Amino acid sequence: VEAAEEFADRIVSEEMTAQLEQDMAAIAAGEKAYDEVTEASRELLSRVFDDLTESREAVGDHLQNSLKADKTLGPCPECGADLLVRKSRQGSYFVGCDGYPDCEYTLPLPSTGKPLILDETCEDHELRHVKMLAGRKTFVHGCPQCKADEADEQEDEVIGTCPDCGEEHGGDLAIKRLRSGSRLVGCTRYPDCDYSLPLPRRGEIEVTDETCEEHDLPHLRVHSGDEPWELGCPICNYREFTARQEGSELQAVEGIGEKTAAKLKDAGVDGVDELKSADPDDLASDVDGVGADTVRDWQAKAD
Ligand SMILES: [Zn+2]
Ligand SMILES: [Zn+2]
Ligand SMILES: [Zn+2]
Ligand SMILES: [Zn+2]
Structure with missing residues (x-):
């Protein structure tokens, strides 16, 4: 069993397995032949196989038990x-x-x-x-x-009208807790209407008296940690979140960091598509410290 444990330890040694995994994937994809994989991986494999032959039964039992133990809850x-x-x-x-x-x-x-x-x-x-x-x-x-x-015990808490189906079918938006532990603002007509907005997993959610005038929904406050988090209107919050995601999409372009992405966003460039279709001279005049050549450079790199 000692040999088996040593073997298991070696197999989970992360640095080694990352390389091995990469090599195995390349072999499986037909990009590499076995004899082309890195020397380290081959060495590791052959040592693993030696160990296996030496203590096949012990390894088999040990691995089987520990694999099952790794998956068993009760x-x-x-x-x-x-x-x-x-x-x-x-x-x-x-x-x-x-x-x-x-x-x-x-x-x-x-x-x-x-x-x-x-x-x-x-x-x-x-x-x-x-x-x-x-x-x-x-x-x-x-x-x-x-x-x-x-x-199962928590009742859905209705906070307003569903923007997708409220007028036509009378669906409401409610704070729901799912059996998987996630929370969301979803339509009471689910699954007929699958409108939903994400909510954080942690913290008690307070429905405040403040209202978003645009969406006629109450502002939400999340109590977790020391300071409560003002989530605000769940629709506005989700819209801001999506906008931030799109902003960070620009950071995938070489040469654009967080600050530049924010400046571009202020100039109306929210994503890579807008960047590519923008006029370099116009954009350069809208964004501080950025020249038209730089914009052309980004556009070339964004392709
Ligand atoms: Zn329990
Ligand atoms: Zn059962
Ligand atoms: Zn609905
Ligand atoms: Zn709103």
Whole structure:
């Protein structure tokens, strides 16, 4: 088993596997032949294979057990078999029962990130907590059964009229909590109307007395951390968010940083398409410290 553990350690050594993964992908895509992959990867592979032959059974058992342990949350409330993290055909993760297809019990998981099962266990459900790995957006989801129950218990809070179907069908906008733990402002006629606006995952959401005159919706305030966050009107907030995303699209062009992107945005250039179609002389006169040649240079690089 010692050899097996050493083997597992080596296989998860991240620096090595990143290169290996890249090489394997290149081989799979037909871009590289096995003997063309980097020497380091070949060395790693051959050492792994040596280890495998030496202790095949031990490695097999060890890996099988640790792979299963990595996916097992705890007992299924319906049949007692193991609940496991599974991946749907669409590529999203969820919790399913090892007794499937006899038992069809499932729980949703957040759509952001890759689930990691923690050692911490929910005392009520004997289920291990789940963390979602998503780079800087990594967060602890907690017990998936608790999250689903919280959503089932919480009533939708109506805050206004649905801009898509309110007039015609009487749909309302409501703050909803989904069983996966996400929150959103969505239409009460879902799934007939799928209008929705994102909300943050954390913090208590307060519906204030202030109203957005343009959208006739109340301003929202999110209580998390020390300072409450004034989210404001959920439609205006989403519009600003989308605009920021488009602004950052410009930063993909070589030579354009955050500040320049902001200046361009002030000059009415929100995205790469607008940049490409802009007149270099006009734009240069609108943006401080930028010459027409620089604009031409960006346009060439944006292609
Ligand atoms: Zn089950
Ligand atoms: Zn729980
Ligand atoms: Zn609607
Ligand atoms: Zn608004």
